[in-house]
């Protein structure tokens with residue numbers, strides 16, 4: 001059996017659907033043919049020219065990265081900067097580049113869960129939920145067809161609530177309709193009013209699955225016209241949002257927390273705001289640039305926010321009530337590679353998966 005690039009990207013999108021990326025982002029397949037057979041996969045945080053060279057050396061024709069190398073529009077491809085040179089080299093060598101970026105930041109078991117796990121945070125929950133990611137479907141099916149309709153909806157991904165799957169609600173009633181002369185009714189006859197014992201079926205589902213769920217409904221439902229209502233929900237989705245909050249097993253004093261951070265995140269150094277004698281127990285994390293979460297972290301009682309790319313004036317917003325720990329953009333996200341590595345090597349066994357040995361961090365430190 002061969003594995004195509006699309007099989008890998010579909011798998012990664014089950015974990016981090018592209019619909020969850022921010023509007024400014026460009027996650028997805030950036031170069032390459034989705035139908036090509038996968039020879040081997042290379043994993044990196046960034047895709048640079050050196051990473052493409054590493055892929056060539058290792059015989060990989062798919063690079064899976066966190067940061068999309070194509071981020072803004074390109075009007076020409078002449079090799080005048082590192083972005084263009086990377087893309088040209090990838091295309092010339094038939095290498096596909098795939099990026100899972102802010103969509104992977106926005107899901108449980110993504111970038112931020114990885115950081116929270118590294119820090120051993122307990123009782124993890126999303127810091128800021130992403131709004132409007134859930135929908136409801138209400139449909140009506142003859143009593144005897146209800147099970148087949150429900151089975152199809154569940155198979156397409158409807159009816160999952162937290163740790164519960166196959167969730168639905170139904171109530172029986174009377175459906176009435178009048179088929180036109182041109183109709184081809186499953187039950188009843190053209191021009192004759194009809195009434196049928198039907199179940200009203202309700203399920204909840206993630207909005208990005210709307211197309212798949214509607215297709216499954218139409219395929220499984222016996223009627224020519226499938227009566228249904230679709231609703232956008234304001235319900236919070238426990239699985240989708242930015243930042244993770246959790247608790248350290250034991251509260252730590254500032255000095256102890258700093259060395260704990262350095263040890264767990266493999267840091268040479270970090271920038272931080274002091275909380276003085278206050279101990280740290282509740283910790284918020286956000287990989288990459290997370291200073292936009294300072295106010296939310298404070299409001300939710302975080303003792304520390306661990307992130308990267310914090311600007312001078314943003315440090316003041318901690319007001320001495322919370323430690324802002326800027327551990328570096330690269331350092332906060334580097335373990336994201338493990339997410340790709342673990343899931344691809346666990347779910348696909350007919351090709352090799354490599355972690356790049358290129359250190360793509362453009363920032364160096366001197367003390």
Ligand SMILES: [Zn+2]
Pocket residue numbers: 067287288289329333
């Ligand atoms: Zn990043």
